[in-house]
Amino acid sequence: MNDDVTAPVVLVGMSVREVQARNLLHEVAHEHRATVAFLQMGDPSVSSELTRLADLGAERVVLVGVSLGSLAPAASWLRRIAGHWLRQRPGRRPVVEVATRLANEPAQVLEVLRLLRPVTGTEAGLESAAWEDVPGHRHQVLVCRGPRCTALGSDRTAEAVILELMRLGQTDDDVLITHTGCQFPCNHAPVVSVQPDDVWYGDVDPDAARQITAEHLVGGRPVESVRLPRSRRTGR
Structure with a gap:
């Protein structure tokens, strides 16, 4: 793991493709002393992993989106989900930071760990008139x-x-x-x-x-x- 990042790191599979490649994702996570979650169609979800880490007392959590192909949504979706979790989280909440760019291959994890931006809780919600x-x-x-x-x-x-x-x-x-x-x-x-x-x-x-x-x-x-x-x- 990058020496500058001492908080728990979660590698987030962004699409169904990463769910299929969960063994690879876990191998990469082990190298970086990180855990694994999934944005869609996989367990644990991002929200449940954030809750687990918060309940363990984490004061800061870093989310890194991983996309191994062309099926994944943009990194902004990871911020949107994390922002929703922060708004719904009762009691003490850790600082959550999200990498602003997805890691498109395992070797890019360290690189994107330098591109962190805090989640404020004011990110766009999970509802929109366009999705009605x-x-x-x-x-x-x-x-x-x-x-x-x-x-x-x-x-x-x-x-x-x-x-x-x-x-x-x-x-x-x-x-x-x-x-x-x-x-x-x-x-x-x-x-x-x-x-x-x-x-x-x-x-x-x-x-x-x-x-x-x-x-x-x-x-x-x-x-x-x-x-x-x-x-x-x-x-x-």
Whole structure:
């Protein structure tokens, strides 16, 4: 750990990709005498780890966001969550500092530890008028992040869909990407389903993901070569 940082340090996985790479994150944390938390879809959460450290008597806590790919939100989200925690924390509260830049690889942790900014509690809240309504998207893409799909590369599948949508000028108001738990046809991992079309795809590697994005999500034509048969139970 940087000699200038004597407070507890928490490495925060910012996306689902870091949840998958939790073993690596724990190895890096061990090198820096730090702990690990996750911004989304992983335990412990940032809030629960802050509470644990505060209850142990920590007077200062340093949060370093870690992003090992292109799926993570900006570091400002880490400040927003920490600010919300400070406002909700009863009694004694430690000073919380957040690195202003994400560490994009393990070797960058020491570098970003020099870029700290205190959380004041006046950061933007967790609600916004922009998040009031269900988006007007025409498709919702459910990318399975269950254990088999994750092991077989569904993080790369999700990344390929997102980057292709960006290349084609599509936003969340056009196509909404959602990471899910197991969607069940695990033998066909990675699995992706598209709603409300009720179309399911299997063995969706990055190339197939880009084809599905261009031809189905934008062009409106399902890709039959990777489409899974869908059976419905009609009654008992």
